[in-house]
Amino acid sequence: MNVGTLLFIPYRAMESEVMAALAAAGHGELTLAQARVFQRIAPGGSRPTDLADQAQVTKQTVGVLVDQLQRAGYVRRVPDPTDGRARLVVFTELGLEACVVANSRVEEIEALWAERLGPERMTALRDALTELRTLTDPYLDDPG
Amino acid sequence: MNVGTLLFIPYRAMESEVMAALAAAGHGELTLAQARVFQRIAPGGSRPTDLADQAQVTKQTVGVLVDQLQRAGYVRRVPDPTDGRARLVVFTELGLEACVVANSRVEEIEALWAERLGPERMTALRDALTELRTLTDPYLDDPG
């Protein structure tokens, strides 16, 4: 089986688990597309352009999804003090709650995987994927 | 960085590279959504239902995408001799050509990754991902 597909399967499983956990915690209105932007927001806020680069969609798409997240109360847009053109997407209280739910589930899944593989192989997996970023992460090129 | 995201990055990179190779080889009309179904067609043909399970979309979506692939000349639908309800999606000549292009590029990328990680770690990566399928692959549950 090709490695692309082997990457897809656990990636998608992780996504599904987190979406299910969010829905179970009352965040069922969050869509997968919204979550793919939401999960990339930095603790101190992120620019739409950065979110677009990381999620690998256009900034227009991010704009639409951030609109939705804002209307649903998960994020706010604030001016970027360092750049008059830019705005920062930041979490609201509700957004932080969703974050906690999502991150907890991620940790649980990772623990499950580590249990399956053993700690050494899990670490090796993480390290290998991290190293591949130098070849595969388009966002690695210029961000701070 | 969470493992889900670490999986996403190379997964997406592989996809992009293959799509670019296909476009360069004259298969630029293939869309990403079509390719995600196309790549899962078995050499002897696949049922739409199986493709849907593997690609993790509904069978209706697969139906639409197979229609498009068929109109573009990449696949054909033939009756499944073992089940009167079912039809098999099979490659045409053109489809096989695209397959060769895609698979060659996949091999090149995998070689590049193996070069980066070294053969042992690349094998370990593949083995770990394969083992995670027992926890993460919904398609593993029932298929023949």
Place this chain on the structure above:
DNA sequence: CAAGGTCGTCAGATTCTCTGACCAAATTGT
């Protein structure tokens, strides 16, 4: 300070994907 680049948004169109309903064929249970 002029020229060019970047950030975000608006507008419009296309593509993708889903839910619900349906028929035909296979499978199951009686």
Place this chain on the structure above:
DNA sequence: ACAATTTGGTCAGAGAATCTGACGACCTTG
């Protein structure tokens, strides 16, 4: 053997996600 249920595929319609192109506001460079 046959009714009931399940499974495979399609049709129809709606909704969501995504893209391209154009634009004004602001930053950066020379």
